Amino acid sequence: MPFRANKAVFIRNVLKFLPWEIAHFGVHQLLHFEGYESQTPFWVWTVLILPQVMVFTYFLSMIFDKEGKSVYDKIAGTRVMRK
Numbered sequence: 001m002p003f004r005a006n007k008a009v010f011i012r013n014v015l016k017f018l019p020w021e022i023a024h025f026g027v028h029q030l031l032h033f034e035g036y037e038s039q040t041p042f043w044v045w046t047v048l049i050l051p052q053v054m055v056f057t058y059f060l061s062m063i064f065d066k067e068g069k070s071v072y073d074k075i076a077g078t079r080v081m082r083k
Contacts, residue, residue: 008076015072019051019058026051 026047033040061071073079 012076023051
């Protein structure tokens with residue numbers, strides 16, 4: 001049982017921080033292509049917009065869910081306990 005709980009927490013945290021890591025990747029690619037080309041490729045801009053859409057989706061899911069769960073909580077099967 002503890003392994004299952006740890007696995008769920010791991011999945012939750014990976015999904016929670018995924019937009020942050022995608023944004024870092026996009027910024028690195030943006031800096032790379034600005035150094036070599038006159039125009040940044042379309043896919044780099046897509047990578048930079050994707051994390052914003054993900055975070056907005058996370059935020060909306062917390063607002064509209066009856067239990068206040070985010071998308072990453074639902075996928076991982078976790079919940080936040082309040083005192």
